[in-house]
Amino acid sequence: MVFGGGPGGGMGGGGVRMRDQPKLAPGQRPDVHRMLSLFRPYRATLVGVLLLIVLAAAIGVVSPFLIREIVDVALPQQRADVLAWSVGGLIAVTVVSNALGVTQAMLSTRVGQAVMHDLRVSVFSHLQRMGLGFFTRTRTGEIQSRIFSDIGSMQAVVTSVMTQIVSAGAGVLMALVAMVALDWRLTLFSLIALPFAVWMNRRVGRRRREIVRTRQEKAADLSAGIQESLSVSGILLGVTMGRTEALTRTFSTDSRELADLEVRSTMAGRWQMAVFTTLMALFPALTYLLGGHLLFADPPGQGVTIGTLVAFIALQSSLFPQLNGLLRVANQVSSSLALFTRIFEYLDAPILIQDAPEAVALDPATVRGRLRFEGVTFTYPGAEEPALAGLDLVVPAGKHTALVGATGSGKTTTGYLMARLYEPTAGRITLDGHDLREITRESLAASIGVVTQETYLLHAGVADNLRFARPDASDEELEAACRIAQIHDHVMGLPEGYDTVVGERGYRFSGGEKQRLALARTILRDPPVLLLDEATSALDVATERAMSGALAAAARGRTTVSIAHRLSTIRHADQILVMEQGRIVERGTYDELVTAAGPFAELARQDAWREDGASG
Incomplete structure (x- = not known):
């Protein structure tokens, strides 16, 4: 925007922006361990969440085996008892999985919101103790943007994404174990595209992280400009100087740049992910083709059966979305590291004026x-x-x-x-x-x-x-x-x-x-x-x-x-x-x-x- 927020700030045609903010040193990477340390006070609850996630993932892989029993035993042999308990098992798995999911979501959301609260308070408390010089060099809108916009944008990551990663990871692991138990050959075929997906995800993550940081800096500029130009002083200055039209044009330009960055952030890697999703959609059909050849080649009653193939496709159908979601969420976390970095920059800003270790508290009534x-x-x-x-x-x-x-x-x-x-x-x-x-x-x-x-x-x-x-x-x-x-x-x-x-x-x-x-x-x-x-x-x-x-x-x-x-x-x-x-x-x-x-x-x-x- 066109207002400066500290000494030397003023109104100009091209706009005055302050960039006297702490930055990461060249080559320095965001500290993932430090990000995870935010959850340390809530270890006990997180352990409970993880146990629920693992239990839900383990229960989830039972369904394909029940389906195999129905296809290979209950229906061909007309076993009503096997059909009854298999169907009952499918119903029980669905009910228990949903109940575990609701409980896990409640606990993880509570932990996430507690972490958000701790982070907001930490930043606010740290800034309260910063010297006056920090605030003479920093725009109020920039500070507000970091506390509300940056931390607010991190909310999805903190409150749900971490548990989504664990949930999807546990689901993928359990599905792979079950798939190997059904047929190792079909399992190897299903993982052919995995190295390509991981490479593509890392590449997209780097691009999105750069875009997100630029987007947040532009959003901070916009927030600071709004705070300055739409305050009472800003309105008075803009009107009396005849700068209202110029302010509107500058705001429009900044807003358009922010909109473009939002589009770039949203679309970064979408084509790559679309290609990967298309490949994943083709794999069930190709698996039927490979499974059919194995069924024809294996001796009757050994190796791949019709029930095994149906159960495997069911597992594969749950594996690929979870794997895709895991990569997508990991990409989101990678992008959010830019937000954590901006917050940690404030938390790491040195407090130049603070109490000495043995500072004394004077009683004002006794001060001469x-x-x-x-x-x-x-x-x-x-x-x-x-x-x-x-x-x-x-x-x-x-x-x-x-x-x-x-x-x-x-x-x-x-x-x-x-x-x-x-x-x-x-x-x-x-x-x-x-x-x-x-x-x-x-x-x-x-x-x-x-x-x-x-x-x-x-x-x-x-x-x-x-x-x-x-x-x-x-x-x-x-x-x-x-x-x-x-x-x-x-x-x-x-x-x-x-x-x-x-x-x-x-x-x-x-x-x-x-x-x-x-x-x-x-x-x-x-x-x-x-x-x-x-x-x-x-x-x-x-x-x-x-x-x-x-x-x-x-x-x-x-x-x-x-x-x-x-x-x-x-x-x-x-x-x-x-x-x-x-x-x-x-x-x-x-x-x-x-x-x-x-x-x-x-x-x-x-x-x-x-x-x-x-x-x-």
């Missing part, structure tokens, strides 16, 4: 909030120059520290490192003397509350959005947090109050209202450290001034770090750090820095000019 950077250097993946270079700073506990500077100076990066959304490339960051890498991520998140300039609200009620921070919060606590954030009166004016659905990404609210809700959500957690990354950037000057007192009250007694372009919001900060190119170039209070007539004074002059222009 002193943060310290010691020689911290950080470089974004793929970047040539570091965003921070040898940064040293101290954020005193219980004080208000502000980070200011031009765009790209490293302010937000510093804040993200404080919240451990990224790991330093070098150096270390401490909270009350504890290296952040030695603190559990859960307790760190409870100790440092973050409000970013990118406000995200769930498509749910106001109360549900607030309780995302504290599920056990009472209604009174919700209202208290909203009063501090100056949003309570607005919420009470909505049609359903705190139960009002905010809309996708909060589009029922203005930018300032969304940011005030985000502030209330963080205040509700009552963290000892408050990190505000342009948290008031969407507020007008009047609303921002009205909130300043409330924010000051919320910040009292806790460490507050403000990242700001609008310098009026940090006028009363205890410490202001001015950053340029990942380094601190000035420190001091607002008045001290203005008097110094350095970089901060220039920023203050530009800020005052912008505010004068806005008020005018």
Whole structure:
């Protein structure tokens, strides 16, 4: 599609696609053993399924021998007793086989769905622990495609194909044993085409595996494009830029390519399989011809009899469809390896930010909030120059520290490192003397509350959005947090109050209202450290001034770090750090820095000019 999903993404005529995904190394093959290991927790149930399959296959080969008794004994000798028990046996075999089949299908489906559940949860849990950098490089639609489309496409393989392979394999084996018992010569003749079928199946499997992987990548592109272009932001961008027709044309092209790949995937090897199926259909007639010659040549009562020939044809008629189905299912499994590979790529993606083996869980109630950077250097993946270079700073506990500077100076990066959304490339960051890498991520998140300039609200009620921070919060606590954030009166004016659905990404609210809700959500957690990354950037000057007192009250007694372009919001900060190119170039209070007539004074002059222009 035509939207990029990360840094550098945008709208273009030919479309922007990200391909920063983990891949198999050249020549590396999908790990079949790893795929089978998914079933390991359900070994006991699988053993039961396998026993049912083998039992059903063994019972299934009894029918031809009963047919031989009817043809060779019951009918020629007019033996009513033999006819009765043979027919009864045929009925019993049918009933028992069907009952075993239903039971086996139920158990195998349960196991398959349990494996699907485990796989979905594993991928989701793994992605939850991936660093922020992974998601800045990966489109949301691509992730959704792998979790839903890829795993969904694997469902048939996981839930039924494995048991089909075992069932068909057991059926083929039992049929071959029974056929050899009837006549080994006819059995050898029946297997003439088997090597050709195996060779053809392997060749088709390789082709289909390549097509399936390409098809899933194209489906992921399409899914990502839909997610981006049909979101509220995407619609606004497309309409205001006059790109709706171009978007439709690009979508049509991608959809047509996907349709072509679906056709190729479906038809891959169909002609070869049709030739094989035709040969298999001819074999019963040829077997009658060979069997007739053997019947004429063998002494009467020895070798091939009419009953033997009829029973053999019955076995052969069940063998060939099972053999054909076994090859077809094996081909399907071979194709599905591409899907497993895509899922394993995500599961194998390294988690760059995780708890140390002996990480400690801090009690937020005891955290004082002193943060310290010691020689911290950080470089974004793929970047040539570091965003921070040898940064040293101290954020005193219980004080208000502000980070200011031009765009790209490293302010937000510093804040993200404080919240451990990224790991330093070098150096270390401490909270009350504890290296952040030695603190559990859960307790760190409870100790440092973050409000970013990118406000995200769930498509749910106001109360549900607030309780995302504290599920056990009472209604009174919700209202208290909203009063501090100056949003309570607005919420009470909505049609359903705190139960009002905010809309996708909060589009029922203005930018300032969304940011005030985000502030209330963080205040509700009552963290000892408050990190505000342009948290008031969407507020007008009047609303921002009205909130300043409330924010000051919320910040009292806790460490507050403000990242700001609008310098009026940090006028009363205890410490202001001015950053340029990942380094601190000035420190001091607002008045001290203005008097110094350095970089901060220039920023203050530009800020005052912008505010004068806005008020005018």
